[in-house]
Amino acid sequence: MKTRSVTDSLVQCIPALLLMSPLSGFLGAAPALPAATESLPEGWQEVSFSGQTRYRQTGECWQATSSNAASGLVFESQVDLTQTPLLAWAWRAEIQPDWPSGSERQKEGDDFLARVYVIHKGWLPWQSRAINYVWSREALVGEHWANPFAGQAHMVVVQGPTGLGEWQHFRRDIRADFLRYHGLEVERVDAIAIMTDTDNTASDAQACYQLPVFMEAP
Numbered sequence: 001m002k003t004r005s006v007t008d009s010l011v012q013c014i015p016a017l018l019l020m021s022p023l024s025g026f027l028g029a030a031p032a033l034p035a036a037t038e039s040l041p042e043g044w045q046e047v048s049f050s051g052q053t054r055y056r057q058t059g060e061c062w063q064a065t066s067s068n069a070a071s072g073l074v075f076e077s078q079v080d081l082t083q084t085p086l087l088a089w090a091w092r093a094e095i096q097p098d099w100p101s102g103s104e105r106q107k108e109g110d111d112f113l114a115r116v117y118v119i120h121k122g123w124l125p126w127q128s129r130a131i132n133y134v135w136s137r138e139a140l141v142g143e144h145w146a147n148p149f150a151g152q153a154h155m156v157v158v159q160g161p162t163g164l165g166e167w168q169h170f171r172r173d174i175r176a177d178f179l180r181y182h183g184l185e186v187e188r189v190d191a192i193a194i195m196t197d198t199d200n201t202a203s204d205a206q207a208c209y210q211l212p213v214f215m216e217a218p
Contacts, residue, residue: 041211044073050199061208064196072195079189079214081175089116089212090169097205099137107148111200114207117193118174120186128152129182135159144181154181
């Protein structure tokens with residue numbers, strides 16, 4: 001995401017999204033823009049910040065194409081993690097972008113080929129917490145760090161630089177992850193999101209997502 005004075009923009013907007021019904025408001029100065037996508041998955045909303053990543057359905061997935069842009073798709077729905085604690089999704093990309101040398105752990109390098117957000121709403125907007133599962137260009141699976149824009153979001157690497165040209169499937173225990181990365185015992189989450197963004201690095205990237213869904217533990 002592009003460098004901003006307060007927080008990662010998608011995380012910044014989530015509390016306001018969750019506090020308003022319907023999904024019509026955003027925290028701070030980042031308004032929703034007209035969707036660059038002709039049609040969206042049912043129940044999802046596009047959140048646009050710097051330019052617009054284009055999302056379109058192609059075959060079995062939703063393809064994200066980003067050129068020096070940052071926008072994501074957000075789905076607001078309160079999920080009971082005591083019933084469905086697992087989140088499953090898949091993504092695929094054919095080409096690794098020509099990323100510049102800046103570290104993705106710093107503001108100037110905070111762009112990712114693919115990411116999935118999970119958001120837990122606090123009583124106040126700044127009490128909200130998010131986990132951001134990412135496809136890293138430099139880190140190994142299992143590495144994690146605080147988001148450089150927002151301490152309430154934590155970055156977790158689920159895929160490293162390899163794996164191009166094949167579907168990568170993931171399943172995470174969200175309750176366990178919130179306890180591990182935020183020290184919180186949560187019984188619900190309030191929104192999920194996907195995003196491919198390249199605005200901070202002025203790069204081009206394309207990835208395809210099979211949208212995340214919650215499921216029961218086996």
